[in-house]
Amino acid sequence: MLELRGLKKSFDGVRVLNGISLDVGAGEFVTLLGPSGCGKTTTLRIVAGLTAPDEGQVLLGGRDITGLPPEKRDVNTVFQSYALFPHMSVERNISYGLRVRGERKDQWHRRVREMLSLVALEGFEKRMPSQLSGGQRQRVAIARSVVLNPKLLLLDEPLGALDLKLRQQMQRELKDIQKRLGIAFLYITHDQEEALNMSDRIAIMREGRFEQVGAPEDIYERPVTRFAAGFIGQSNFLDCAVEGTLDDGAPVLNYFGRRFPGRKPGFPVRPGDSVSLCLRIERIRLLRRPSGECFLPGVLKSRHYAGGSIREIVELPGGQEVLAIQQSASEDRIAEGEQVFMVWNRGEAALVQ
């Protein structure tokens, strides 16, 4: 439904977008995830029509809208700062778009009530934005932007200013609203958990490019680059050399003289190449004896009790320290300073560039 084709943008000679392309399907929830300055807000503003791209096109429903001003686009935005009109009541804020279209009060009044019930703010019609809490302002901003039934809603870190508990609640509510209205969401965040919880697909951005685009599970289980793997979840990276290939095409890896098979990567590798093995901290087991095909010996350096889990640090033969997280119920406790074997399943450790 939304197609971005080769968008490029520079500000004062600094490249912000390096030719990005993305498709968003009808009713799909797509998240742009990346560190600040990676170009996600610029991308959103280009879709909204608030910034013009230097190159590339924006298509909405097959129509080229690249040159259209924001008011001519069937797209609405929830701004990071909410941008509620301070001189208008909640009711007048929400009805603004309808009033601009020329609707009279008897026409828009019903829609405003519907929107207020959608965001659970019944009875707040006459309040001014200054009389609302942060969470309530957020809800008004959402109501105001969906009242026009856009095909696509753009959200620029809408939950960034809320505290953790409220943020988690709003995540569920937003997802719920999105499903109920069937509007496609293009959502910006730098919070990986938010992205994993809510999205149908995540596009990881870095320096004006998409590092990887895929379903949350895809990105978590099958990261392609070290950046993508590092941005979502917590991982240890072991730099290994490729020594050969098994019959099934999987590479044999060498880490400081220890050999073990690796998962078949999504990119071609040849003997002699160096790759990073991405070990998720919760997918590592620490045992007294080796087990299975993938393991490395080490020394348990320290153990930190954290309630439901234990965080353990293991020093590997080359001196690199690895963080592992275990369920805290384990009976057989290995003491600090003892020899351990770090064990993992071949399929759970991705190879990244």
Place this chain on the structure above:
Amino acid sequence: MRKKRREGSGAIWLVAPMAIWTILFVGVTLGYIVWLSFMTRNPDGLGVIPKFTLDNYLKILNPSYGKVLLNSLKLAALTTGVCLLIGYPFGYFMARAKKSRRSALMMLVIVPFWTNALVRVYGWRMLLMGDGPLNSLLLSIGAIQEPLKLLNTFGAVLLGMVYALLPFVILPAYSSIEKMDWALVEASRDMGASPARTFFSITLPMTAPGLLAGCVLTFVPSIGLFFMSDLLGGANEVFLGNLINTQLLKSRDWPFAAALSVVLMLLTSSILWVYRRAGGKSSDIAVF
């Protein structure tokens, strides 16, 4: 409670210098002028005879002086209107200009202040004279056959007033537009409003405090600014400001000049009162 009271008594000493200053230089002088306005003129020369009278105020009701008052209000209203029409757009574009260009524009507004106001008004006199550069230019290109009477007209006074007071609209307008959250404008456009609709529904109401401050800052001084009308309006154009000036220095009618001053003060105070009632902040007009 006791602690609070002790803090309060200490605060009195902190405000004492301010209070003494205000009583001495505002209260006493103002009181003197009000007292003067109810006294009788000394027919023999300077000063007054301490005899209570309302004649000075009744004299203002004389139609010829009433006309002066109306003329002053007309000038002030026109000055304010023209300043708003030029100053608001100027402030708007200055606030929206690139940072580098913004300071250059700001200089354009401020540099004239580095020269004495009187000198600049004399400059305008030169420009507008019958055989001045403006008339010579118009004559030489054949736009006119004989010199226009530019100086000593209502228009010349209006020009001088607008020239002098324009920054007092530009600066508050600039600051209120610059302070405004531009996301509001973007949100309005995003919801389908055209640039014009956005301006009238969002930008204008959001910058109204600056606009209102600009109105007060031009209207109030333009009622009383006497040297502008003296130098550019000549004897034909009499306004409240130079009427007071003449009564005090030439006619030596101190009580009448005082009565006119009291009326002028009441006029400007009532404007400030209306400004405050309309929700204006004193800090927005505190530029001096």
